[in-house]
Amino acid sequence: xxxxxxxxxxxxxxxxxxxxxxxxxxxxxxxxxxxxxxxxxxxxxxxxxxxxxxxxxxxxxxxxxxxxxxxxxxxxxxxxxxxxxxxxxxxxxxxxxxxxxxxxxxxxxxxxxxxxxxxxxxxxxxxxxxxxxxxxxxxxxxxxxxxxxxxxxxxxxxxxxxxxxxxxxxxxxxxxxxxxxxxxxxxxxxxxxxxxxxxxxxxxxxxxxxxxxxxxxxxxxxxxxxxxxxxxxxxxxxxxxxxxxxxxxxxxxxxxxxxxxxxxxxxxxxxxxxxxxxxxxxxxxxxxxxxxxxxxxxxxxxxxxxxxxxxxxxxxxxxxxxxxxxxxxxxxxxxxxxxxxxxxxxxxxxxxxxxxxxxxxxxxxxxxxxxxxxxxxxxxxxxxxxxxxxxxxxxxxxxxxxxxxxxxxxxxxxxxxxxxxxxxxxxxxxxxxxxxxxxxxxxxxxxxxxxxxxxxxxxxxxxxxxxxxxxxxxxxxxxxxxxxxxxxxxxxxx
Amino acid sequence: xxxxxxxxxxxxxxxxxxxxxxxxxxxxxxxxxxxxxxxxxxxxxxxxxxxxxxxxxxxxxxxxxxxxxxxxxxxxxxxxxxxxxxxxxxxxxxx
Numbered sequence: 239x240x241x242x243x244x245x246x247x248x249x250x251x252x253x254x255x256x257x258x259x260x261x262x263x264x265x266x267x268x269x270x271x272x273x274x275x276x277x278x279x280x281x282x283x284x285x286x287x288x289x290x291x292x293x294x295x296x297x298x299x300x301x302x303x304x305x306x307x308x309x310x311x312x313x314x315x316x317x318x319x320x321x322x323x324x325x326x327x328x329x330x331x332x333x334x335x336x337x338x339x340x341x342x343x344x345x346x347x348x349x350x351x352x353x354x355x356x357x358x359x360x361x362x363x364x365x366x367x368x369x370x371x372x373x374x375x376x377x378x379x380x381x382x383x384x385x386x387x388x389x390x391x392x393x394x395x396x397x398x399x400x401x402x403x404x405x406x407x408x409x410x411x412x413x414x415x416x417x418x419x420x421x422x423x424x425x426x427x428x429x430x431x432x433x434x435x436x437x438x439x440x441x442x443x444x445x446x447x448x449x450x451x452x453x454x455x456x457x458x459x460x461x462x463x464x465x466x467x468x469x470x471x472x473x474x475x476x477x478x479x480x481x482x483x484x485x486x487x488x489x490x491x492x493x494x495x496x497x498x499x500x501x502x503x504x505x506x507x508x509x510x511x512x513x514x515x516x517x518x519x520x521x522x523x524x525x526x527x528x529x530x531x532x533x534x535x536x537x538x539x540x541x542x543x544x545x546x547x548x549x550x551x552x553x554x555x556x557x558x559x560x561x562x563x564x565x566x567x568x569x570x571x572x573x574x575x576x577x578x579x580x581x582x583x584x585x586x587x588x589x590x591x592x593x594x595x596x597x598x599x600x601x602x603x604x605x606x607x608x609x610x611x612x613x614x615x616x617x618x619x620x621x622x623x624x625x626x627x628x629x630x631x632x633x634x635x636x637x638x639x640x641x642x643x644x645x646x647x648x649x650x651x652x653x654x655x656x657x658x659x660x661x662x663x664x665x666x667x668x669x670x671x672x673x674x675x676x677x678x679x680x681x682x683x684x685x686x687x688x689x690x691x692x693x694x695x696x697x698x699x700x701x702x703x704x705x706x707x708x709x710x711x712x713x714x715x716x717x718x719x720x721x722x723x724x725x726x727x728x729x730x731x732x
Numbered sequence: 733x734x735x736x737x738x739x740x741x742x743x744x745x746x747x748x749x750x751x752x753x754x755x756x757x758x759x760x761x762x763x764x765x766x767x768x769x770x771x772x773x774x775x776x777x778x779x780x781x782x783x784x785x786x787x788x789x790x791x792x793x794x795x796x797x798x799x800x801x802x803x804x805x806x807x808x809x810x811x812x813x814x815x816x817x818x819x820x821x822x823x824x825x826x827x
Contacts, residue, residue: 336811337811338811438788439788551770554770575813589748605747609743627783628783631784
């Protein structure tokens with residue numbers, strides 16, 4: 239029999255429903271895997287009791303002949319950016335050490351209401367700032383993937399949702415929550431050979447999710463395939479009056495709507511995404527993706543998104559600016575760590591607490607944000623970036639006149655080695671070149687595995703859709719998934 | 733404008749982050765490099781463009797002006813590094 243930990247969300251849900259195995263057996267199997275995978279450093283907190291309680295509830299419901307909830311018997315991982323009641327949450331920072339939320343985020347509450355259980359809180363880049371999971375205060379997450387040919391260099395699992403991507407790729411959980419501000423679901427999914435979707439901004443409530451850049455932050459699911467993402471997104475999404483930007487719309491039945499036929503669909507290839515220095519393998523995969531979509535019945539059209547090159551610099555004004563405001567709340571007064579030098583006054587306490595509590599990348603972004611918002615510079619930087627953001631969104635609107643979806647690579651390279659890009663913050667930022675534009679425009683976008691590079695590492699393709707067209711995005715991703723036949727998995731060394 | 737050490741110290745002070753002289757010296761070229769890169773936005777003609785305020789068209793909702801939450805003082809204080817007599821406690825600010 240297949241190992242239970244090799245099953246995805248749909249297979250676990252269906253197996254629990256039919257009684258092929260019990261939810262408790264599934265939970266126990268994953269709990270063991272999590273406890274044996276410390277070398278990956280994917281989990282910050284393990285919560286086996288939570289997973290077991292949810293599993294027992296699912297088994298009891300089945301025994302009593304009740305209809306099972308959508309995620310009954312499915313244990314998942316929770317990115318540490320989500321507050322879950324009574325379980326420490328740090329956003330992988332030192333400054334929030336000791337913080338135990340007394341409330342539940344809307345997204346996690348929705349998942350528990352759907353019957354899911356929690357295996358633990360997942361490591362990430364500190365406050366979701368990073369693309370390699372190297373900014374966590376609690377150490378790097380190590381990707382379960384290694385290059386072929388005996389190269390045992392530790393690789394980045396992507397970021398910021400690197401604990402989520404590593405845990406899913408290593409079969410420590412069948413699915414996990416992620417959050418995406420500039421690519422933090424899609425890039426780690428691409429690096430680890432899994433799927434992940436960032437829905438339209440406003441689909442998932444931000445309430446109870448530790449804030450990074452509020453106009454960009456959006457939660458979404460990460461899992462091993464497209465169907466599993468659809469199932470999990472249905473449970474996570476929904477209107478929430480506690481989030482002022484939550485969309486007051488019914489949640490579509492994305493799983494039921496899955497359809498890999500793209501007949502009559504026009505899919506755009508943005509010519510500006512052909513960047514200098516992009517590895518040939520990425521270009522080749524992109525061409526392969528085009529062929530797969532044609533095979534599924536789609537018509538391919540070339541489109542232009544002329545302001546693409548300005549998306550990254552605009553993002554690195556807007557996101558740090560919002561972060562500098564959001565992270566002002568960490569003051570050593572209300573939660574987390576306090577650093578009070580002898581004889582210090584209140585202002586000195588703030589400064590010492592924040593100096594000791596934030597990592598280098600977080601400080602860097604807070605300072606950039608403070609600088610671009612400061613008197614005399616606000617218009618030149620923040621207002622100008624907000625105007626460029628309008629132009630970027632307008633580019634997409636023009637593209638939608640000739641197509642329904644866009645196909646691009648997810649990232650400009652396969653996973654790089656830990657430490658490889660750490661010395662130069664700018665080199666790290668450039669990793670998000672293909673994911674940031676959709677974030678700035680609030681569009682749904684998904685990464686799906688397309689194949690392996692010559693070192694045996696996964697590469698991802700990205701589908702970007704119109705606002706609210708998660709179904710179109712999922713369907714095109716499914717068409718690619720069926721043709722890519724991606725079945726590679728990392729060999730267990732941990 | 734390039735970012736010098738004095739600017740770094742001013743920004744750090746505005747951001748309430750204590751930094752040492754050495755850190756300021758290290759951060760100045762690093763931040764100058766990043767800011768130099770984002771300054772390429774200046775070449776975009778935005779004279780007829782409005783800044784984006786909402787990424788997905790959405791209207792701000794109104795709700796009834798009634799109390800919907802509260803009465804959870806102990807929960808609010810539960811994570812404070814120092815709380816006394818039902819209040820957050822900080823170093824003395826007024827002599």
